[in-house]
Amino acid sequence: MDHNGECLLPKEECKALYQRVLRAVDGELSAKEEQDVLNTIKAYPCCFNKMNLERSYKEFICSRIERKTVPIALVSSIKTKVQQMAAQLNG
Amino acid sequence: MSQKPKRYNPKQRDEIFHDEFLPHIDALYNFAYHLAYNEEDANDLVQETYLKAYRFIDSYDAGTNAKAWLFKILKNAFINEYRKKSKQPARVDYEDFIGYQDSDDRSNVEFVDLRQEIFQGMIGDEVTKALNSLPVDFRTVVLLCDVEGFSYEEIAKITDIPIGTVRSRLHRARNMLKEQLKSYAKTMGYE
Numbered sequence: 001m002d003h004n005g006e007c008l009l010p011k012e013e014c015k016a017l018y019q020r021v022l023r024a025v026d027g028e029l030s031a032k033e034e035q036d037v038l039n040t041i042k043a044y045p046c047c048f049n050k051m052n053l054e055r056s057y058k059e060f061i062c063s064r065i066e067r068k069t070v071p072i073a074l075v076s077s078i079k080t081k082v083q084q085m086a087a088q089l090n091g
Numbered sequence: 092m093s094q095k096p097k098r099y100n101p102k103q104r105d106e107i108f109h110d111e112f113l114p115h116i117d118a119l120y121n122f123a124y125h126l127a128y129n130e131e132d133a134n135d136l137v138q139e140t141y142l143k144a145y146r147f148i149d150s151y152d153a154g155t156n157a158k159a160w161l162f163k164i165l166k167n168a169f170i171n172e173y174r175k176k177s178k179q180p181a182r183v184d185y186e187d188f189i190g191y192q193d194s195d196d197r198s199n200v201e202f203v204d205l206r207q208e209i210f211q212g213m214i215g216d217e218v219t220k221a222l223n224s225l226p227v228d229f230r231t232v233v234l235l236c237d238v239e240g241f242s243y244e245e246i247a248k249i250t251d252i253p254i255g256t257v258r259s260r261l262h263r264a265r266n267m268l269k270e271q272l273k274s275y276a277k278t279m280g281y282e
Contacts, residue, residue, distance in 0.1 A: 022262065026236060028243055053204055057265060060205040061237045064218040070120040074134050078116075078141045082108060085145055090101045 007046040017047055025054045098149040111157040112144055118158065118239055119165055125234050126169045128223050139172070140165040159241065163249045166231065203269040210276060221271040229264035236261055 007014045017040060023029050024037045041047040099107065119140060123133035143164050144151070151160055204210075222230060231250060235241045246261075247254045 019258075022258075026243065026261075027240075056205050057203075057269065058237050060210065061218065061222075061233070061268070065125075065222065065238050066216055066219040067117075067121055068124045068130070068133070070116050070137070071134065074120075074137060075113075075116060078138055081138070081142055082145045085142065086101060086104065089104075 008044055009047070014047070017041065017044075018050065021047065021051045022054060025051065025058060099153070103153070104145070104148050107148060107151065107153050107157075108145055111153065112141065112161060115158045115161055116141075119161055122162060122234055122239065123165060123169070125219070125222065125230065125238075126166075126227065136165055136168055136172075139168050143168065156245065158239075159245045159249055162235070162239070162241070166249055203273055205269070205272070210272060217275060218272070221268060221275050224271050225264060225267055229260060229267060232257060232261045233264045233268060237265075 009017060017037070020029070020033070020037045021041065024034045029037065037051075041051055116137065120133060120137050123136040123140075124130065127133050127136060140161055144161055151157070222233065225233070228250075232246060235246045235249060236243075241249065243254050243257045243261075246257045250257070252260070
């Protein structure tokens with residue numbers, strides 16, 4: 001975490017909390033663990049802000065990344081080739 | 092050498108293919124496109140993935156995580172075929188990466204607020220370019236976690252790296268991407 005003196009937590013605790021913040025943002029914590037993180041960061045506006053920044057990053061990437069539509073011809077080609085393979089395997 | 096007995100009958104294989112594999116074709120195509128950054132190669136990668144998946148369907152446990160299984164096949168196909176083809180494959184600066192992992196001082200990591208107007212003005216193509224500028228190993232974890240929503244454990248299995256490395260690589264990749272976006276915003280005169 002950017003420990004620039006704004007955080008009220010000791011440096012090591014701040015870093016450990018940040019790791020938990022990242023895991024919370026990525027949905028890697030249980031509901032209870034996530035609630036614990038939320039309860040903890042309420043007391044530390046700097047950490048709370050950073051959690052919001054990490055959340056906004058994920059939302060930004062997810063919403064902006066270019067998504068390609070799979071060509072219909074590709075789907076047809078795969079189905080045809082799989083049918084041929086199935087015929088060979090079954091034959 | 093004796094052949095392994097077939098686990099699934101033809102009807103079951105057909106059901107697995109249509110009900111469990113095909114629904115993930117859009118996600119696989121997007122992943123392939125962002126890895127190869129080329130529609131033709133993405134087509135080949137996805138086709139190869141489905142043909143391999145069907146050929147080795149007996150090693151898949153029906154009703155489990157088909158998406159992760161297919162992504163692993165695609166990732167391996169990309170590594171095996173397309174990196175070999177490239178004269179200058181995208182390389183990860185592992186010295187830098189290891190140095191970063193071992194470093195205890197991350198105070199120089201700058202937080203970038205993507206809610207700012209300069210970033211909100213960016214279009215998808217610009218974000219895609221920034222993502223594609225990352226070394227492929229870093230791009231992969233961002234795609235798997237932030238775009239496809241895989242868990243750390245699933246990413247570890249797909250990429251064959253330990254969970255701790257997934258976490259640190261993801262953290263590093265996100266910081267690199269934020270820096271790229273910031274630089275790109277500057278060059279486009281957003282600042």
